[in-house]
Amino acid sequence: MSQYWSAVVHGLTPYVPGEQPKLPDLVKLNTNENPYGPSPKALQAIAAETSDHLRLYPDPNGDSLKLAVAAHYGVTTQQVFVGNGSDEVLAHVFLALLKHDEPILFPDITYSFYPVYCGLYGVEYREVPLDADFAINPDDYHGPNGGVIFPNPNAPTGRLLPLDAVAAIARHNPDRVVVVDEAYIDFGGDSAIRLIDQHPNLLVTQTLSKSRSLAGLRVGFAVGHPDLIDALERVKNSFNSYPLDRLALAGATAAMNDNAHFEHTRQAVIATRERLNAGLAQLGFAVLPSAANFVFARHPQHDAAQLAAALRERAIIVRHFKHPRIDQFLRITVGTEQQTDVLLAALAEILAV
Numbered sequence: 001m002s003q004y005w006s007a008v009v010h011g012l013t014p015y016v017p018g019e020q021p022k023l024p025d026l027v028k029l030n031t032n033e034n035p036y037g038p039s040p041k042a043l044q045a046i047a048a049e050t051s052d053h054l055r056l057y058p059d060p061n062g063d064s065l066k067l068a069v070a071a072h073y074g075v076t077t078q079q080v081f082v083g084n085g086s087d088e089v090l091a092h093v094f095l096a097l098l099k100h101d102e103p104i105l106f107p108d109i110t111y112s113f114y115p116v117y118c119g120l121y122g123v124e125y126r127e128v129p130l131d132a133d134f135a136i137n138p139d140d141y142h143g144p145n146g147g148v149i150f151p152n153p154n155a156p157t158g159r160l161l162p163l164d165a166v167a168a169i170a171r172h173n174p175d176r177v178v179v180v181d182e183a184y185i186d187f188g189g190d191s192a193i194r195l196i197d198q199h200p201n202l203l204v205t206q207t208l209s210k211s212r213s214l215a216g217l218r219v220g221f222a223v224g225h226p227d228l229i230d231a232l233e234r235v236k237n238s239f240n241s242y243p244l245d246r247l248a249l250a251g252a253t254a255a256m257n258d259n260a261h262f263e264h265t266r267q268a269v270i271a272t273r274e275r276l277n278a279g280l281a282q283l284g285f286a287v288l289p290s291a292a293n294f295v296f297a298r299h300p301q302h303d304a305a306q307l308a309a310a311l312r313e314r315a316i317i318v319r320h321f322k323h324p325r326i327d328q329f330l331r332i333t334v335g336t337e338q339q340t341d342v343l344l345a346a347l348a349e350i351l352a353v
């Protein structure tokens, strides 16, 4: 049937997200979901909307969520764009802001979705090697390019780039957009949103999938200069004039407004991450410093693919990548305290064999 496809489809390699197996009693530490539930206020808001309200179209501007994001970060609603997960926000970013004649730049080890969007939209790219210690070097992001994009903290390494280095990358590229994908920023970094007034070329994307525990609702947003937001709105409106359905809008708005739940759960994840780091180190793993809700770890004496397979036999799923530079690492999502105990006990058993 592929004779019916357009040339664009032939050129595409689909992005394969982490698997979602449906087994009971699984310790699922492979896709960086939050182990704690969403804000009860978000659940109430969704329940209230699961009513006669669904007869009506949602707000075409997503204003309630824009207001909540603007209030959280001290920006205006003209500086906020909302969409169905940061993946969709990023799709619009690639088309609206990164498609130029020169290749865009991103790290060689990074979120594997970026090349997929480049393929979809015909955006050329150049991968910039990370330093030996997996850090992004801001001085490498120079010269003619179509724009820059990188996650901060980076994925799957978890390494954080300090804000002065983010600002340096924005300064190096005044005529292009520099996109900071902050999917994991709430677990240990300062958001670059505070830099956008000095750097009108800086666009920050975030998600409610991780620190707000709403991966299933599919909500993300971008914050930047109103001109960048305007470009995103134009592209979005050409696809679908309703940014979010009524349930997503109601739940996401309530979640953004519930600071107490947000603080409580993210501090719990951070505390468990530190315990997980210590436990892994005790078992002989080398663990990269992580500012995310996952850790990236390597055991000098044990093959990572075999470790992942042995964990899987014990119904514990972690992420292993086949990229040659990182194929000796495991990316492990920070779970509950109890899941962490189960994981560390299983690893101790496997390593002793």
Ligand code: PMP
Pocket (backbone or CB within 6 Å): 084, 085, 086, 087, 088, 111, 151, 155, 181, 183, 206, 207, 208, 209, 215, 218, 219, 220
């Ligand atoms: N950026 C990065 C770096 C990610 O790891 C993810 C999650 N896979 C996303 C963006 C997308 O998150 P979502 O679409 O759930 O908002």
